[in-house]
Amino acid sequence: MSEDLQARLAAVQKAITKRPPFVGGTLDVPDSDLKLYFGEVDDAYCLNFARATDEQLGKLAAACDPATFGVKQEDVLDESYRKAGKLDTDKFASLLKVAEYGLIDTVRDELLQEGADSTKQVACELYKLNVYGKDSFFKSHKDTPRSERMFGSLVVVLPTPHEGGALVLREDGREWTFDYAAEIANATKIAYVAFFGDIEHEVLTVKTGYRVTLTYNLYFDAAPKPARSESKPIPRSVVDADAPFREALQKLLQDPALLPKGGYLAFGLRFMYPCNQGMKLQRLRHHLKGADAMVARVCKELGLRGKLMVTYPGDDEFESEDVHIIMDAPFGDCYLTEDDSFQDLLLRNGGKRICAMGSDAGEDFIGGCTEALWVVPLSQFNEVKEAHGARTFS
Ligand SMILES: O=C(O)CCC(=O)C(=O)O
Numbered sequence: 001m002s003e004d005l006q007a008r009l010a011a012v013q014k015a016i017t018k019r020p021p022f023v024g025g026t027l028d029v030p031d032s033d034l035k036l037y038f039g040e041v042d043d044a045y046c047l048n049f050a051r052a053t054d055e056q057l058g059k060l061a062a063a064c065d066p067a068t069f070g071v072k073q074e075d076v077l078d079e080s081y082r083k084a085g086k087l088d089t090d091k092f093a094s095l096l097k098v099a100e101y102g103l104i105d106t107v108r109d110e111l112l113q114e115g116a117d118s119t120k121q122v123a124c125e126l127y128k129l130n131v132y133g134k135d136s137f138f139k140s141h142k143d144t145p146r147s148e149r150m151f152g153s154l155v156v157v158l159p160t161p162h163e164g165g166a167l168v169l170r171e172d173g174r175e176w177t178f179d180y181a182a183e184i185a186n187a188t189k190i191a192y193v194a195f196f197g198d199i200e201h202e203v204l205t206v207k208t209g210y211r212v213t214l215t216y217n218l219y220f221d222a223a224p225k226p227a228r229s230e231s232k233p234i235p236r237s238v239v240d241a242d243a244p245f246r247e248a249l250q251k252l253l254q255d256p257a258l259l260p261k262g263g264y265l266a267f268g269l270r271f272m273y274p275c276n277q278g279m280k281l282q283r284l285r286h287h288l289k290g291a292d293a294m295v296a297r298v299c300k301e302l303g304l305r306g307k308l309m310v311t312y313p314g315d316d317e318f319e320s321e322d323v324h325i326i327m328d329a330p331f332g333d334c335y336l337t338e339d340d341s342f343q344d345l346l347l348r349n350g351g352k353r354i355c356a357m358g359s360d361a362g363e364d365f366i367g368g369c370t371e372a373l374w375v376v377p378l379s380q381f382n383e384v385k386e387a388h389g390a391r392t393f394s
């Protein structure tokens with residue numbers, strides 16, 4: 001690759017930067033909104049988190065079941081990984097109204113600011129109440145997406161006095177710690193942290209007191225806000241966030257050394273999305289997050305036809321790692337004959353072979369191979385390992 005092209009490519013890559021993957025802070029709320037009712041018919045209690053006694057919180061903790069966590073779509077109980085109590089939403093009623101405080105707007109505007117996301121409606125759904133008593137914790141994990149539209153989680157920490165129990169988020173070797181306990185204790189305040197679903201996070205051990213949280217699932221709502229008409233200015237933040245990438249991509253496209261035989265620009269997705277066999281990948285287009293949404297939007301603006309594709313590695317034995325097979329949708333169950341390979345099957349079912357730009361791997365194939373420049377390389381977090389039923393028949 002020429003030095004000039006390399007520099008232009010590096011500029012595009014640099015422009016695809018992600019904002020911090022969270023938004024957090026504290027918020028004053030009306031005193032009466034901090035009331036919580038819990039229990040069963042004829043055995044129900046009420047407390048106010050701004051001045052809950054130890055005894056009341058002990059009762060709340062005792063009403064909880066041990067908290068489970070999701071592993072491969074199943075709920076697992078393992079107190080060496082997560083020690084906490086939980087109440088499902090049919091066991092309590094909180095008077096907090098997070099949407100009314102503007103919290104959901106804040107999540108949309110700050111967390112999703114980067115992309116077309118910022119114009120999408122965000123819905124939040126109360127998921128659980130958790131009580132982390134002394135020695136409770138939740139080791140590092142990622143939340144299980146509960147639907148295709150779920151993009152993250154919102155944790156609201158209630159103002160009960162406690163020490164420890166900080167929430168730690170980690171991404172790409174960076175780490176952020178949230179501990180608002182001292183700031184909100186006994187006040188008519190809550191703390192909140194909203195983060196994308198693919199961010200690793202952990203709750204450190206609670207040393208004293210009770211840490212009580214409400215967790216909400218964050219969704220893209222089905223109906224996007226009406227598109228702004230041409231005459232109305234779009235918010236500056238959207239324009240500013242896109243401009244460096246748009247300019248860098250335009251320069252890259254003008255370089256005559258770019259894909260002289262034609263081909264694809266390939267952008268590995270930077271966020272994780274739920275995906276299953278046979279699903280229509282294009283449906284995810286409207287749910288792209290942050291920098292992924294920016295890439296899709298700017299490519300469209302510049303007249304590039306974009307498509308979400310799934311990528312399969314080439315055949316280990318005959319093909320170099322520069323070779324991939326791309327498909328419109330994840331491939332379903334299949335039969336292989338004895339002298340068939342999975343890659344051949346993909347190619348017969350609409351798969352297209354691509355090879356990295358400049359690699360000589362493509363010359364080996366009858367029918368050829370389309371060159372692709374990997375602007376954002378594939379990363380492991382979007383890799384799905386699946387055993388394909390290699391049933392053979394002759
Ligand atoms: O309580 C927190 O801060 C986070 C809890 C959490 O990670 C979860 O419920 O999945």
Ligand SMILES: [Fe+2]
Pocket residue numbers: 141142143153201
């Ligand atoms: Fe979590």
